[in-house]
Amino acid sequence: MKQFILFLFVLLPFCVNSQVNETFDGPTLGADWIGKDRGQFAINADGRLQLNIEPTESGTASIGKEIAYSSDMQWEFDVHMQKSPSDKNKLYVYLYQENDERFCYVHIGNVGYKELGLKHHGNTDLISPQTEFEAFPLLLHVKVTLEDHERWNLYYKTDEMTGYRSEGSALFATDESVGKGNLIFTFYYTKTLSDLFSIDNVRILNRVTETPLEPEIPDKPEILPNLIEVEPFSASNLLFSFDSPVDISDAVFNISTIGDAYTKSYVDTDTKRVVSTFFEKKMQTDCSYTISYTGLKSLSGKAMQDECLEVILQEEGSDPSPEPDPVPGRPDSYPKGSVVINEVMAKPGNGGMVEYVELRNMTSASVSLHKWEYKNVTGRKTKVLPNIDLPAGGYAVLLDDEEKLSVPAQAALILLEKFPALNDNGATLQLWDAAGNKIEEMTYDAATSGVSWELSEGRWLLSTAVSGGTPGAVNSNPQIEEKPEDPDDPDETPEGPEEPSVPDEFEPVLPGEIIINELLPDPYAGGSEYIELYNRSEHALSLSALSLAIRKSDGTLSTRYPLTSVPHNLKAKGYLLLTKNLEGVTSFYDIADLSALCELSKLPILANTSSTLALLRTADKIVIDEVAYSSKWHAHSVKNVKGVALERIDPDAATQDPANWTSASKTVGCGTPGYQNSQYKNASSGDATGIEPPVWIEESGSYTVSYLLDRPGYSCRAFVFNTSGLRVAEISNHELLGISGKIIWSGIANNGSPLQAGIYIFYAEIYHPEGMVKRFKKAFLIR
CATH class of the missing domain: 2.60.40.1260 (Lamin Tail domain)
Structure with missing residues (x-):
């Protein structure tokens, strides 16, 4: 008798403060769940309440239970969503209802696909939806509190969150004379999607508990990028270096008396953030210029301060082969092969590349491309190149002015209006200088999607670069000017560079190995x-x-x-x-x-x-x-x-x-x-499907439940009953099993104390998504 009285004494506070504490352990729904649609609901394999129908048209179904109303209340429940809800597939949770007069209710899914909000019986928002959840399936923990008949708060959290996040609060007075009513879950469904929602862990208290909130990360003040230096790569190409990434989409770069840059490109690497700009005219040495830019932003979109610099361009030293300025009526003449077509991307595919042709200056002096002509002979198109200086050994990339391509800051990006399309099946391309000399001609073969043709040792090879090409940079199959010496034998010259290939003792890995x-x-x-x-x-x-x-x-x-x-x-x-x-x-x-x-x-x-x-x-x-x-x-x-x-x-x-x-x-x-x-x-397991009762393991100080199954995917519910038929301990609650293994159980009862020595009944139920259910019951000894 003392034990019985003590048991009631310990449990009494919980019974007073907790009206509902439903975890849907199943396998059947409790009789206290009521409503005309009750038969349409069942507990699913995941241990959650879910609609179990195959509708032929859209509709609603409701289920609930009777609750008592008090001035301070707290509602908690979990909602699992397979997909994003909508205005036709949604869930309404009426926190309290009496005689069809609906007080406040939580709605999940609505017009505009906002997920979570709180309304009152006039269908008016008390707490407007703020959050749109994007990742599905989603398990949402919802909590609503009411204080002093009028102060409402709505919270939610996901499994990834350490605490709740407040969705808002509101004042809405309720009738203090109301006694009992109903908690109701109403599912709105379409004929193709009736199993969108499932419910779990419904808990209602006649008091308000503390709500641990998700810690807020204070916004750090953004430090805007700073200009480090402006460096002239050539008289018409300026490089702007910054200490952090910038957005140049709306930026305008200008040189006084010359005008705005006609093209700009941005390179962001681990070591530099550089904007490369090109201007139609060259700056003259020993002349003063004002260099400025406007419209630059940080990557977050915050505007940077406009800059204006006074500079004088000076020559660092004498150039043994100075580039002559173009003289009207007497265009420059260059030897054949001084500039070559070095790479062709004819079929970019969908990997972030575009069609382009790369040029390379093979001389030790700068070459002016002013009035040069690029000819797509196969396509019968000719384009005149702008007044751009191509430095010694430098690269220029030709492409359509409507395309975007990231190239190194040191490379010239030449945007040509209506750039002649490159034939996927191969074509002949030429370069002609301003004097009418044919400087270069090449023919490429049929293109491979997403891979460029690159010039290497006088041969055209497919690029091996991860991105599919190397526009404005050294080719992935570069020319080999010298053969490396063997450090182990200086007198012996190897036949070629060592390739990072598979060691000799191993054959190439075959598909499926x-x-x-x-x-x-x-x-x-x-x-x-x-x-x-x-x-x-x-x-x-x-x-x-x-x-x-x-x-x-x-x-x-x-x-x-x-x-x-x-x-x-x-x-x-x-x-x-x-x-x-x-x-x-x-x-x-x-x-x-x-x-x-x-x-x-x-x-x-x-x-x-x-x-x-x-x-x-x-x-x-x-x-x-x-x-x-x-x-x-x-x-x-x-x-x-x-x-x-x-x-x-x-x-x-x-x-x-x-x-x-x-x-x-x-x-x-x-x-x-x-x-x-x-x-x-394990093929040797055959049709074996079994689970053994707990066995005491002295070394670990715990009990082990061993199992061997015929296939993966089984889940398990396992309990311990005393000889009077009362469930005294839980070993496994919907736990996913492997093909074989062990479940460890401490021997602790539901009340937190070790079970007393004696004979108990082990009961296990294993079930598979394909519909197989097997049950095991056997006596065992607690020592």
Whole structure:
């Protein structure tokens, strides 16, 4: 009797202050949930309340329960959304309703796709929606408070947030005489989307608790970029250097008595931020000029201060071959080959490139391109070049004036109106100087999409640059002027430069020999993304000739990340995990073999929701393995995928089959970096599907529940009952299992105390998304 009285005494405060505390543990809905549409609702496999219908037309369905009203109240509930709600697929949560008089209600989804707001029974906004959520699926934690019958507050948070964010507050007086009423969830659906919402963790209190808020990050005052220097690259080309990135889209650069720059380009690297400007006329030496710019902005869009500088252009020294100024009636004459066509991008594809032709000055003196002619012989088009100085060894890039292309600051960008289109199947191009001499002629073959033709040792080769071309810079296949000496044998000259190829003892990796085996796109806070590779061949393979890249939506590959710095070869049937931060992996997951983990400074960034990752040979771009993963591949029972890896089930099955991927089991810590996946399909398991009752393990001081299943994807609910049939402990609540493994249980009861020694009943229910459900019940001993 004492125990019984003590039990009521401990529980009494909770009963007084908490009207509703519903977690939908299921498997059936409690009788206290009421409404004419109650039969249309069910508890889904994720342990949430959801509409369970196949509608033929749009409609609404409501379900609720009776609650009591008080002057201070607090409503909390979780809403899981598969997709973004709308004005036709939305959820209304009536916090209190009596005799069809609706007081305040939360609406999720509305006209304009604003997600979250609070209205009263006149359908008027009390708290207008402010936030539009972008990433879906989304689990939203909603909290509403009422104080002294009139002060309303609306909060929300997601699993990525450490605290709540206030959506707003309002004053709206309620009827103090109201006693009991109903809490109602009303689902608005269309005939094609009835399962958009599901509800969980409904809690109503007759008091207001403290709401921990998301810490606000104070805005740091923006430090605007500063001009470092203005440097004349030539008499008509000025370089403006800044200490931080700038936006030049609306900028105007000017030289007094000469005018505005006719073209400008911006280069942003780790070491410099330079704006290169070109002017129609040259500045004269020993003359005073005013250089100015207006309209420059920081990358955040904040306007920078306009600058105005007084300068005098002076010559640093005598030029042994000074460039003669163009003389009207007597154009300059240059020898053949003084300027060459050095690169042609005829078929840019969709990789950020445009059609262009690159010129290179092969002489040791500056060349004036004034009145030169560029001819597309095949296209029967001719364009006259502007008065631009091409410095010794310098590059110029010709393209259409309506196109945009980033080139190095030292390169001349020549924008030509209606630039003659380059034929994809090949064409002949020429350069003629102002005196009418043909300086250069070349013919390129059929173009490859996204790859330029580059001149190398008198031959035309396809570019091997990651971007597909090198406009305004040294070609990826540069001319080799000298052969390097062998430092080990000075008397012996090697036949050519050493190429970063696969070592002699290893053959090139073939498609399918190495596969992408596990991915962590959405790590824990403080954790690191990772990519796991598996060698499913029968021999060791070198990774030095491979790269990783993200495939863009247009089908092209973005930046390639070579694996040349991987310190060792991947042995047969071996695993290798790649990450930018080893500590971000080892701090969160069990590590079976530290040598199977490799930290690389540069790897592709994995999008949380979906992306396409490719493993390819660097030289010939042959794809070894490729996966277009999605967060939807996670098991349905995994409500929060942060920190949960996606595992390949069968290494020999198709990479792109969504059924061949699922979440890593929680029983292994949600990831298996560098060793066999928890969801690895073990053919020897046959039809075995079993789970054993808890066994005491002396070394760990805990109980172990072992299981062996016939396939991945099972989730588990497991409880302990005493011999009177009362549930006294919970071992697993909708926990995703692997193919085989162990669940660790402390032996602690629901009330926080160790269970007393004796005989108990172990009950487990495992269920699969394909509809299979298996139940196990067996007696065991608590020691």
